Amino acid sequence: MPKDATAPAPRPMRADARRNYNRVVAAAETVIAEHGAEASLEEIARHAGVGSATLHRHFPTRQALLEAVFKSRVEALCAKAHDLLSDPDPGTALVTWLRAVGAHAVANRGLGASLMRGARHGGPTLGNTCHTMIVNAGDELLARARQANAVRPEASIVQLLKLVSAIALATEEEPDGPTQADQLLDLALDGVRLHRTSRPHK
Amino acid sequence: MPKDATAPAPRPMRADARRNYNRVVAAAETVIAEHGAEASLEEIARHAGVGSATLHRHFPTRQALLEAVFKSRVEALCAKAHDLLSDPDPGTALVTWLRAVGAHAVANRGLGASLMRGARHGGPTLGNTCHTMIVNAGDELLARARQANAVRPEASIVQLLKLVSAIALATEEEPDGPTQADQLLDLALDGVRLHRTSRPHK
DNA sequence: GCGATAACCGGAGGGCCACCCCAGTTATGG
DNA sequence: CCATAACTGGGGTGGCCCTCCGGTTATCGC
Known part of the structure; x- marks a missing residue:
């Protein structure tokens, strides 16, 4: 079973999607450790080598990203x-x-x-x-x-x-x-x- | 250049300046009571009927405004x-x-x-x-x-x-x-x- | 009362950010 | 192998903070 939080993934999430998801979480981890919880989401996306839209799609709200981190x-x-x-x-x-x-x-x-x-x-x-x-x-x-x-x-x-x-x-x-x-x-x-x-x- | 926050104005501050100062403080009071301390400074200026530059001239930092309030x-x-x-x-x-x-x-x-x-x-x-x-x-x-x-x-x-x-x-x-x-x-x-x-x- | 002057005003603009839209791209199932 | 559905990211919008600059106005010496 995928380690998905709440949804028992009917679609097991495409490979690149999960890859980017993990990248964003990793980037958020380091950036937040550096700049605090109010860090710029765009900087996180930049640091993850990902467009800002991708970040917002995976984590519709800042809170969602923090939860994942x-x-x-x-x-x-x-x-x-x-x-x-x-x-x-x-x-x-x-x-x-x-x-x-x-x-x-x-x-x-x-x-x-x-x-x-x-x-x-x-x-x-x-x-x-x-x-x-x-x-x-x-x-x-x-x-x-x-x-x-x-x-x-x-x-x-x-x-x-x-x-x-x-x-x-x-x-x-x-x-x-x-x-x-x-x-x-x-x-x-x-x-x-x-x-x-x-x-x-x- | 006297950095007066509370200083006893060597120049007694022009009448309109003091008027706007008081207006901004009053507006900040109500807006902050409504939206918290992170309220938009522009909204405070708007609510005071004053340009944003005026607000920033009287209170160079948000903290200065909060102090006055x-x-x-x-x-x-x-x-x-x-x-x-x-x-x-x-x-x-x-x-x-x-x-x-x-x-x-x-x-x-x-x-x-x-x-x-x-x-x-x-x-x-x-x-x-x-x-x-x-x-x-x-x-x-x-x-x-x-x-x-x-x-x-x-x-x-x-x-x-x-x-x-x-x-x-x-x-x-x-x-x-x-x-x-x-x-x-x-x-x-x-x-x-x-x-x-x-x-x-x- | 009356200019000259210095202080004050606010709109315009730059930089940054969160968030959304849309056309291009890529993984996946038949 | 290809049709399709999902994913991607550049660009756009609107908001915010802050600064510069030309116009305006209170104030002081005469």
């Missing part, structure tokens, strides 16, 4: 979430995963914004697959943590992800982005957890 | 910070103020982004007056709270403001933005405070 990373994060489900400490597992999400969002410029944008346009049409994948993966972790009384029960996974994305969005394209993001996450996520013991003097 | 609100926030300095509970005062900052940032689309952008371009040249004003005002509140052991000592005011701005940025242009922002702030700011007593079972 970040798909592998999102899948990795979902896999990590699955692994962490067997962690002995549900609360720490959740926080660890959220930090990983934040780290990825900071490292891959624009991922954070991409994840957030997914929430809008409620329609399940397209463009929000990254968002839903992450939400589903994280929801299991949160449910387990909540069951163990390790987190504030009123926090939803959407809120938590939005918080993480916001921090990533705010610190990306800063000189010391990763450091700042880490500190901010430390501050913010600490408020999410429930510390039944009195807080250590640290 | 948000100046009054920022001043109000600084005044509020000053008032809260006499609040009996330093920790609560700080959190109250940060929530107020967040509320303003959400209400006035683009203010959050504007506040953050100020941090960059380290130069004290221009465009970061809003940022420095807010930072200075908040720093006093934070210092007092820290002295009272009411907050985690490693949190800096820049970090806290960045956190608040990030949340505002993430929730603005959402249908239920203010509500979400409030919940997220609740989550995030709780991690900032130091609860010397063991946390209530709540």
Whole structure:
């Protein structure tokens, strides 16, 4: 089965089409890493050796292209979430995963914004697959943590992800982005957890 | 050549110039409230009944325009910070103020982004007056709270403001933005405070 | 009150970009 | 091997940001 996202390709997509598709994704990857998520689509097309029309045909919206670029990373994060489900400490597992999400969002410029944008346009049409994948993966972790009384029960996974994305969005394209993001996450996520013991003097 | 952003005009600025200046600021206010901080400058000029050149002459950069638009609100926030300095509970005062900052940032689309952008371009040249004003005002509140052991000592005011701005940025242009922002702030700011007593079972 | 002058105004134009249309080209199935 | 359907990319449109330049107007010294 072709690795097509949502359509079970009735036509298996012509060879050159798939070739150009891959070229565009590769070019987008490098250009976005260089210039951020607001990079010029034409520059991506140029860098891929492809006309702008081709790019727009394969990816009718910028969001669609971002989804394709970040798909592998999102899948990795979902896999990590699955692994962490067997962690002995549900609360720490959740926080660890959220930090990983934040780290990825900071490292891959624009991922954070991409994840957030997914929430809008409620329609399940397209463009929000990254968002839903992450939400589903994280929801299991949160449910387990909540069951163990390790987190504030009123926090939803959407809120938590939005918080993480916001921090990533705010610190990306800063000189010391990763450091700042880490500190901010430390501050913010600490408020999410429930510390039944009195807080250590640290 | 006096680069006056706020300078006390050696030449008192011609009457029509000031008139157009005010018109542009007023137009920007409404257009930004409608379309966000990324609104088209030409549309602002159009809405003000003014050529685009006039807009660019008065405000050489978008940031300069945003500064002018948000100046009054920022001043109000600084005044509020000053008032809260006499609040009996330093920790609560700080959190109250940060929530107020967040509320303003959400209400006035683009203010959050504007506040953050100020941090960059380290130069004290221009465009970061809003940022420095807010930072200075908040720093006093934070210092007092820290002295009272009411907050985690490693949190800096820049970090806290960045956190608040990030949340505002993430929730603005959402249908239920203010509500979400409030919940997220609740989550995030709780991690900032130091609860010397063991946390209530709540 | 009245020119001279300096400041101000806004339309025109250049460069860049997202997006669409259409004729040429190429892979694919009978 | 060829008919056909799908894919391609150059060119066009409209929008944006920003700058230059000739015309206009407020302001100051007389």
